[in-house]
Amino acid sequence: MARSISWTDPGKLRRLLEQASRDEVPVVAARPAAANGPASSPTPSPSTRPRPQVDPFVVPAGGVDARVDALLSWIDRVADLQGVFITDAHGLAIASRGVSRDAVAISAQLIETLRGVRLGLGSGEGRLAIAIAPARILHLVGIETAWGDFAAGMVGAEFLRDEVLAGVQDALARTFGDNNDE
Amino acid sequence: MHSMAVLSQKGGVGKTTVALNLCYALAKRGHSVLLVDIDPQGAIGLSLAGETARAGGLVRWIEEGGPLEDHVLRTKLPELVLLPLGTLETDDLDRWMRALADEGLLRRILDWAEGSFDLVMFDTPAGGSGPSQGALNVVDSVLVPVQAEPLALRTLPTTLRAITAAKSRGRHLRLAGIVLTMTSMREEVALNIAQEVWSTFPPEVVLETQVPRDPVFTKASAEGVPVGLLRRRPPPVAAVFDHLAAEIEQRAGLSEEGADDGPIHLLD
Numbered sequence: 001m002a003r004s005i006s007w008t009d010p011g012k013l014r015r016l017l018e019q020a021s022r023d024e025v026p027v028v029a030a031r032p033a034a035a036n037g038p039a040s041s042p043t044p045s046p047s048t049r050p051r052p053q054v055d056p057f058v059v060p061a062g063g064v065d066a067r068v069d070a071l072l073s074w075i076d077r078v079a080d081l082q083g084v085f086i087t088d089a090h091g092l093a094i095a096s097r098g099v100s101r102d103a104v105a106i107s108a109q110l111i112e113t114l115r116g117v118r119l120g121l122g123s124g125e126g127r128l129a130i131a132i133a134p135a136r137i138l139h140l141v142g143i144e145t146a147w148g149d150f151a152a153g154m155v156g157a158e159f160l161r162d163e164v165l166a167g168v169q170d171a172l173a174r175t176f177g178d179n180n181d182e
Numbered sequence: 183m184h185s186m187a188v189l190s191q192k193g194g195v196g197k198t199t200v201a202l203n204l205c206y207a208l209a210k211r212g213h214s215v216l217l218v219d220i221d222p223q224g225a226i227g228l229s230l231a232g233e234t235a236r237a238g239g240l241v242r243w244i245e246e247g248g249p250l251e252d253h254v255l256r257t258k259l260p261e262l263v264l265l266p267l268g269t270l271e272t273d274d275l276d277r278w279m280r281a282l283a284d285e286g287l288l289r290r291i292l293d294w295a296e297g298s299f300d301l302v303m304f305d306t307p308a309g310g311s312g313p314s315q316g317a318l319n320v321v322d323s324v325l326v327p328v329q330a331e332p333l334a335l336r337t338l339p340t341t342l343r344a345i346t347a348a349k350s351r352g353r354h355l356r357l358a359g360i361v362l363t364m365t366s367m368r369e370e371v372a373l374n375i376a377q378e379v380w381s382t383f384p385p386e387v388v389l390e391t392q393v394p395r396d397p398v399f400t401k402a403s404a405e406g407v408p409v410g411l412l413r414r415r416p417p418p419v420a421a422v423f424d425h426l427a428a429e430i431e432q433r434a435g436l437s438e439e440g441a442d443d444g445p446i447h448l449l450d
Contacts, residue, residue, distance in 0.1 A: 148333075
């Protein structure tokens with residue numbers, strides 16, 4: 001069967017369309033937030049203190065939208081953030097939670113800078129943090145894949161630990177990596 | 183009266199271009215249309231040259247109240263009326279996002295438009311939350327532009343889920359259709375995406391009209407006009423929106439055939 005270049009599962013899309021087109025949809029209870037993440041996800045801690053360890057991101061089964069959902073939930077758990085977003089190479093938001101548009105809007109330029117940093121260092125590594133307002137630090141980590149560049153933007157009151165940023169970079173790679181075509 | 187939201191999870195797919203040019207084309211076909219900008223970027227106002235500031239728009243209406251009539255913009259086409267966003271203080275964006283998502287506010291706009299307009303179109307920001315969510319809570323149908331590139335299609339499930347979630351809250355909401363945008367059939371990736379959309383979704387969902395990638399849109403944006411008004415004899419791509427308007431007209435129930443409607447003989 002020819003591979004879908006959009007990674008989407010036509011059967012799943014059709015089912016979603018059926019649900020969206022159905023005249024009457026039974027009222028269902030809201031899905032618990034943890035359902036987006038791995039089954040063994042710990043309950044988010046209210047603590048604002050950095051945690052000693054970062055649990056690795058477990059890629060859920062399903063399409064890229066399920067993976068992105070899970071990635072946002074995971075980042076929310078491992079870092080104490082005001083908001084988080086994922087963008088494509090052009091800085092256009094693929095998904096976001098709790099961030100204002102200004103943070104997403106400036107990410108396009110910052111991602112370009114980040115790309116320059118990676119080129120300059122000759123490595124795929126490279127992270128960026130910038131204070132965009134008092135107690136508002138925007139962190140950006142990016143990856144390069146065969147499908148294009150992706151970045152995660154995180155806005156929080158404090159600078160994030162290196163372990164957290166490395167974890168997010170690894171999680172991004174797992175979400176959008178070349179092994180993840182359906 | 184019918185109400186519709188142009189909705190997409192992904193940004194940059196051409197929502198504002200579709201909303202503005204489609205509303206202009208529908209108005210040219212004789213339908214009275216109110217185009218409401220609930221995108222905090224205020225892209226409708228930014229897309230049009232002229233004194234958009236003379237209407238306070240949504241922002242001033244929210245702040246000062248008073249008759250909505252005082253805050254809309256009448257255009258040279260009597261059938262087309264705009265409710266632009268107005269000038270927004272970006273340092274308080276979160277509050278405005280909440281304000282524009284307010285279902286009560288959006289319903290007051292619809293109540294005002296009832297009886298005066300055939301269609302109210304909401305241009306929403308990217309993403310399924312905030313003002314987009316608010317629009318899903320009040321409109322009759324949703325038009326989903328899908329840019330002919332992989333990421334746009336990958337985010338389509340999220341948009342469909344947002345529609346399903348709104349319906350699960352008891353909303354009678356219809357998918358007016360999916361319209362492919364920025365198509366370039368000479369490019370393999372764009373063609374493959376179009377084929378994926380056509381093969382995945384039934385014809386009644388995917389609109390026949392596709393909006394091509396065309397530098398004319400940039401030119402129209404630079405001039406601050408709908409493409410149909412770029413010059414006296416509009417460029418070919420303007421006809422795309424006439425075609426789209428004819429399709430949407432049927433899906434929005436704007437073209438019910440009357441008893442006196444039928445073939446019109448060319449000769450007496």
